[in-house]
Amino acid sequence: MESIIVKDLMVPLDEYATVFEDATLSDAISALEETQAQFDQSKYMHRAILVLEKQTGKVVGKLSQLDVIRSLEPNYDNIGQKDSLSRLNLTRFGFSAQFMESIMKQYNLWDEPLDSICRKARRKKVKDIMYTPSDGEYVQESYPLNKAIHQLIMGHHQSLIVTRGEEIVGILRLTDVFMKLCASLKSQDASNTKDAEI
Numbered sequence: 001m002e003s004i005i006v007k008d009l010m011v012p013l014d015e016y017a018t019v020f021e022d023a024t025l026s027d028a029i030s031a032l033e034e035t036q037a038q039f040d041q042s043k044y045m046h047r048a049i050l051v052l053e054k055q056t057g058k059v060v061g062k063l064s065q066l067d068v069i070r071s072l073e074p075n076y077d078n079i080g081q082k083d084s085l086s087r088l089n090l091t092r093f094g095f096s097a098q099f100m101e102s103i104m105k106q107y108n109l110w111d112e113p114l115d116s117i118c119r120k121a122r123r124k125k126v127k128d129i130m131y132t133p134s135d136g137e138y139v140q141e142s143y144p145l146n147k148a149i150h151q152l153i154m155g156h157h158q159s160l161i162v163t164r165g166e167e168i169v170g171i172l173r174l175t176d177v178f179m180k181l182c183a184s185l186k187s188q189d190a191s192n193t194k195d196a197e198i
Contacts, residue, residue: 006148007141009180010162010170015039017049021060021127025071028063028126048159050171051130059168061130062137064158071129072121075107138163139172145180148172 017035019028028049036045051061070076104110110117139148139160151160152174162170 004145004180005141006139006143006145006160006162006172007170009145009176010141010172011046011176012170013050013168016171017046018052018059019049019063019126020054021051021125021130022054023051023126024122025068025124025126025129026122029068046173047175048171049126050161051126059161061127061132062161063126063130067129067131071124072117073109075109078107079103133161137161140164141169145177149177152177 015035015038017028017032019031023031032046032049039046047065049063050059051063052058053060134155136151136155137157137160139151139162141162141164148160151157152172158174160172161168162172
């Protein structure tokens with residue numbers, strides 16, 4: 001693993017779904033679908049969209065599947081701060097299913113029919129629902145993969161933004177890291193089996 005660097009596994013930026021920050025949620029979903037249709041079908045589909053500043057074209061935000069789904073229900077904003085809530089997994093803190101149900105009732109979450117919720121949300125602006133990646137979500141393309149894996153684990157990230165100096169050049173996805181590790185594990189199993197036969 002030490003000889004593998006981030007660049008070896010990253011998805012180049014030009015192969016990733018991007019939209020400008022003034023795009024609508026509907027535009028973002030279309031961009032994701034278009035990119036997925038062109039992406040190598042032997043790999044996992046993209047699960048996030050990068051948001052670009054219109055004037056500079058620089059990445060200023062990220063929109064994950066969870067961010068999109070969460071944005072459909074505006075009453076989540078009444079529970080707590082948007083960024084902390086979108087990353088919060090309440091069940092990890094020992095909250096019961098009954099507590100989670102009480103939150104739904106207290107804040108009237110998902111009360112309307114899904115079609116109605118989606119119809120209202122499709123014109124939301126990406127800049128209003130995206131999040132700005134933290135420093136811990138950036139990794140240099142020349143970093144050893146094991147350091148990037150540590151960042152993914154410690155931050156509970158689904159992906160890292162890959163940089164070359166100050167320039168963003170790609171995305172390192174957890175799914176690609178997982179597939180590489182699985183291949184390595186299988187290779188070790190095969191190697192051990194051959195050694196045992198000798």
